Amino acid sequence: MTSLGRRLAAGLGAGAIAATGLIALAPASSAGTVNPTVDCYVQALDKHFIGAQSIDLSVTPNPADPGASVTANVKLGPSPATSPLALSGVQVTPTIELKLGGGAEGTVTVTGPTTTMDIAQNAPITPPPYTGALTIPATAAGDVTFTPVKLVTTVFIPAYNLTQVTPCDITTGGGVAETVTVKEPQPEVPTLSADPGTVEPGAATTLSGVNWTPGGTATPELCDAAGANCNPAGISANTLAIGADGRLGGTATVAAGTADGSYTVKVTNGAKSATAPIAVKKKEVPVPQRTITLSKSNIRPWTFVKVTGENFTPNTLIAIIGVNGATPVANFSAAFAGKDGKFTTYILVTSTKVNSITAAEIDLTFKFDKVAIAPITVKW
Numbered sequence: 186m187t188s189l190g191r192r193l194a195a196g197l198g199a200g201a202i203a204a205t206g207l208i209a210l211a212p213a214s215s216a217g218t219v220n221p222t223v224d225c226y227v228q229a230l231d232k233h234f235i236g237a238q239s240i241d242l243s244v245t246p247n248p249a250d251p252g253a254s255v256t257a258n259v260k261l262g263p264s265p266a267t268s269p270l271a272l273s274g275v276q277v278t279p280t281i282e283l284k285l286g287g288g289a290e291g292t293v294t295v296t297g298p299t300t301t302m303d304i305a306q307n308a309p310i311t312p313p314p315y316t317g318a319l320t321i322p323a324t325a326a327g328d329v330t331f332t333p334v335k336l337v338t339t340v341f342i343p344a345y346n347l348t349q350v351t352p353c354d355i356t357t358g359g360g361v362a363e364t365v366t367v368k369e370p371q372p373e374v375p376t377l378s379a380d381p382g383t384v385e386p387g388a389a390t391t392l393s394g395v396n397w398t399p400g401g402t403a404t405p406e407l408c409d410a411a412g413a414n415c416n417p418a419g420i421s422a423n424t425l426a427i428g429a430d431g432r433l434g435g436t437a438t439v440a441a442g443t444a445d446g447s448y449t450v451k452v453t454n455g456a457k458s459a460t461a462p463i464a465v466k467k468k469e470v471p472v473p474q475r476t477i478t479l480s481k482s483n484i485r486p487w488t489f490v491k492v493t494g495e496n497f498t499p500n501t502l503i504a505i506i507g508v509n510g511a512t513p514v515a516n517f518s519a520a521f522a523g524k525d526g527k528f529t530t531y532i533l534v535t536s537t538k539v540n541s542i543t544a545a546e547i548d549l550t551f552k553f554d555k556v557a558i559a560p561i562t563v564k565w
Contacts, residue, residue: 217241217242217243217361217362217363217364218239218240218241218242218362219239219240219242219332219333219358219359219360219361219362220237220238220239220240220262220358221237221238221240221333221355221356221357221358221359221360222235222236222237222238222355222356222357222358223235223236223237223238223265223336223353223354223355223356224353224354224355224356225265225266225336225351225352225353225354226351226352226353227349227351228349228350228351229349234265234266235265235356236264236265236266237262237265237358238261238262238263238264238265238353239261239262240259240260240261240262240281240333240355240359240362241259241260241261241262241362242257242258242259242260242281242283242331242333242362242363243257243258243363244256244257244258244319244331244363244365245258247365247366248365248366248367248368249321249365249366249367249368250321250367250368250370251321251322251323251324251325251326251367251368251370252320252321252322252323253320253321254318254319254320254321255318255319255320255321255365256316256317256318256319257281257283257295257316257317257318257319257331258314258316259279259281259295259297259314259315259316259317260314261311261312261314261336262311263309263310263311264309264310264311264312266310267306267307267308267309267310268304268305268306268307268308268310269306269307270306271303271304271305271306272303272304272342272344273303273304273344274301274303274342274343274344275301275302275303275304275340275341275342276299276300276301276340276341276342276343277299277300277301277302277338277339277340277341278296278297278298278299278338278339278340279296279297279312279315279336279338280294280295280296280297280336280337280338280339281294281295281317281333281335281336281337282294282333282334282335282336282337283295283319283331283332283333283334283362284331284332284333284334285322285325285329285330285331286329286330286331286332286361287327287328287329287330287364288325288326288327288328288329288367289321289322289324289325289326289329289367291322292334293319293320293331294319295317295318295319296317297315297316297317300313300315321365321367325367326367326369327366327367328364328365328366328367329364329365329366329367330361330363330364331361331362331363331364331365332359332360332361332362333355333359333362334354334355334359335352335353335354335355336352336353336355337350337351337352337353338350338351338353373396373431374396374459375394375395375396375397375433375452375454375457375458375459376394376395376396376459377392377393377394377433377450377452377459377460377461378392378393378394378461379391379392379437379450379461379462379463380393382462382463382464383463383464383465383466384439384463384464384465384466385439385465385466385467385468386439386440386441386442386443386444386465386467387421387438387439387440387441387442388438388439389422389436389437389438389439390436390437390439390450390463391434391435391436392405392425392433392434392435392436392437392450392452392461393432393433393434394432394433394452394459395431395432395433396431396457397427397431397432397433397454397457398427398431398454398455398457399427399428399429399430399431400427400428400429401427401454401455402427402454403423403425403426403427403433403435403452403453403454404417404452404453404454405417405420405423405425405437405450405451405452406419406420406450406451406452406453407419407420407439407440407443407448407449407450407451408448408449408450408451408460409447409448409449410446410447410448410449410462411449412449412451412460415451418440419439419440419443419448420437420438420439420440420450421438421439421440421441422437422438423435423436423437423438424436425437425452427454433452433454437450439463439465443465444465445465445466445467446464446465447462447463447464448462448463448464448465449461449462449463450463473495473496473526474496474557475494475495475496475497475544475555475556475557476494476495476496476557477492477493477494477542477544477557477558477559478492478493478494478559479491479492479542479559479561480492480493481561482559482560482561482562483561483562484534484561484562484563485563485564485565486534486535486536486537486563486565487533487534487535488533488534488563489531489532489533489534490531490532490533490534490542490561491529491530491531492505492518492520492529492530492531492532492542492544492559493527493528493529494520494522494527494528494529494544494557495525495526495527496526497522497526497527497528497544497546497555497557498522498526498546498555499522499523499524499525499526500521500522500523500524501521501522501546501547502519502520502521502522502546502547503519503520503521503522503528503530503544503545503546503547504517504518504519504544504545504546504547505517505518505519505520505530505532505542505543505544506518506542506543506544506545507532507534507536507539507541507542507543508539508540508541508542508543508558509538509539509540509541510540510541514536514538514539515535515536516532516533516534516535516536516539517532518530518531518532518533520544522546528544534561534563536563537563537564537565538563539561539563540560540561540562540563541558541559541560541561542558542559542561543556543557543558544556544557544558
């Protein structure tokens with residue numbers, strides 16, 4: 186190896202040892218610091234650099250859920266190596282390997298993004314702190330410990346177009362740097378929704394939800410708006426089923442005769458239950474408007490006028506009256522609405538005071554009610 190090559194390799198090796206950091210905000214708190222001896226092998230030199238280097242590690246949030254993605258905050262002390270060359274613009278990608286203990290087994294690796302740093306000549310190199318993501322094992326429980334076992338850094342020096350991957354094994358003096366408490370898994374809460382949210386009595390709504398017991402039986406009830414006073418008979422039929430994935434689906438039919446109002450549908454599946462709001466509202470049937478049609482609208486006194494009516498109560502006696510405003514004039518006739526609510530009759534209009542013809546239903550008490558009116562002009 187040439188002298189220049191040895192100088193570059195030495196500088197590269199020192200830079201690689203140092204560059205186990207990512208420029209970022211320092212960790213908010215120090216969970217634990219270990220002071221191991223590190224053994225970093227620089228392949229270009231075929232040489233080991235051995236010395237003490239502190240490692241500060243914290244994991245947030247703590248406590249954490251099993252299977253959650255958390256943030257590892259890493260802060261390293263000065264490297265045991267120095268560089269014989271001043272290096273600028275060194276691009277580094279840091280990695281730390283952590284052994285799991287306590288409530289979990291195996292290893293996890295935290296990698297920070299690539300950043301750039303300068304290295305002074307023949308001076309202790311202090312890497313900047315960095316952060317990276319790691320995942321708490323889904324099977325973890327209780328307290329999980331994190332013990333650093335290796336630092337690996339990929340370094341690229343643009344000035345020499347050189348890349349070096351440097352592993353740094355932790356040999357002695359290490360130990361647990363962080364302990365994370367893993368939360369107890371929470372039971373999955375079932376959900377329930379109803380679509381449509383407003384139905385007529387005797388109509389069905391579609392229910393759906395998740396986190397139900399796979400393959401279990403779902404029993405629906407109709408309850409008041411507060412979810413109390415539940416009545417299984419309030420649901421006259423249902424097609425509810427729970428799939429192997431715990432998804433509930435099907436329809437529930439609100440019993441015919443249910444009064445209009447706000448309710449909740451409650452579904453029970455063993456120890457699980459959930460409710461969904463629902464409104465019951467009868468369909469409003471528009472009331473046909475009673476109408477009369479006159480065969481003539483401009484007449485002379487003593488003229489017969491044909492009166493045709495529709496939408497009256499079937500089989501009802503109808504009084505036909507000539508009026509002036511709201512005052513009856515001595516012109517009267519009668520008709521009988523058939524089963525289709527229609528009638529045809531004639532009225533003899535004699536007075537010029539008549540300005541409207543009125544048709545009024547007559548009930549058993551001879552109350553003139555449920556009126557239709559049509560204007561008419563009477564003059565010589």
